[in-house]
Amino acid sequence: MAYTLxxxxxxANLAPHIALEEIGTPYELALLDRGNAEHKSAPYLARNPTGRIPTLLAQQPDGNEETVFETAAILLHLADRHPESKLAPAPGAAGRGRFLTWLFHLTNTIQPEYRVFYYPEQHVTDPVHVADAKATAERRLCEMFALVDRELATRPCIAADHLTVADFLLLMLVRWGRNFTHPPRDLPHLGRLCAELLARPSVQRAFGQEGLGAPFI
Ligand SMILES: N[C@@H](CCC(=O)N[C@@H](CS)C(=O)NCC(=O)O)C(=O)O
Incomplete structure (x- = not known):
């Protein structure tokens, strides 16, 4: 099965990119020219009408191509299509509910808060409130990561007793907070998991291919 990311x-492509590397399936990367707003261009919008990044093209068994967007949907789609990689408990299997719970918590609760942090001007009517919106988002994100850290005190990975695609999403979200006053990498259990993830060849390849240098998180 071939993919284009x-x-x-x-x-937000970083987590699906790591998943593709971890799975070891053939794929290619298609760089979007954000400087020229290629993610708002007609050809891209025809595939992903939200105009956001990432988008995955997935070749179907019948040879047709399916388009998937929304980071967590891409992660779930990849994990379910490649069960041999064991990156998610199978539908109906023990632990599927907990896996979905944490995958959705990360994507529904933590990830949107970053939209406020990185695009504060879209969340206020008076520009005078931009700095406050950004600071408030950072404070709320710190509270959310503290909760995740407490959860990680009880098991090795966020959504199961083993690695899942939710861990790749979590690593990406931790990275986005690397310039916070209190970066999430400094939380003990979260820091431990991220160090383990950063040591994985799949993660290193994805970071390298995207040209991401230190500090990684
Ligand atoms: N819910 C979407 C959010 C994606 C998202 O916000 N991507 C950012 C980059 S990390 C983006 O496209 N920003 C440009 C824009 O919003 O115009 C997802 O998970 O795929």
Whole structure:
């Protein structure tokens, strides 16, 4: 099964990119020219009408191509299509509920808060409130990561007793907070998991291919 991942270095594509590397399936990367707003161009919008990054093209068994967008949907799609990689408990299997719970918590609760942090001007009517919106998002994100850290005190990975695609999403979200006053990497259990993830060849290849240098998180 072949894939194409539309990406921009360090954007929300990073987690699916790691998943593709971990699975070891053939894929190619398609760099979007954000400087020229290629993610808002008609050809890209025809595939992903939200105009956001990433988008995955997935070749179907019948040879047709399916388009998937939304980072967590891409992760789930890849994990379910490649069960041999064991990156998610199978539908109906023990632990599927907990896996979905944490995957959705990361994508529904933590990831949107970063939209406020990185695009604060879209969340206020008066520009005078931009700095406050950004600071408030950072404070809320720190509270969310503290909760994740407490959860990680009870098991090795965020969504199961083994690695899943949710861990790749978590690593990406931790990276996005690397310039916080209190970066999430400094939390003990989260820091331990991220160090383990960063030591994986799949993660190193994805970071390298996107040209992401230190500090990684
Ligand atoms: N919910 C979407 C959010 C994706 C998202 O916000 N991507 C950012 C880059 S990390 C983006 O496209 N920003 C450009 C824009 O919003 O115009 C997902 O998970 O795929």
């Amino acid at each position: 539309f990406y921009f270095p360090g954007n």
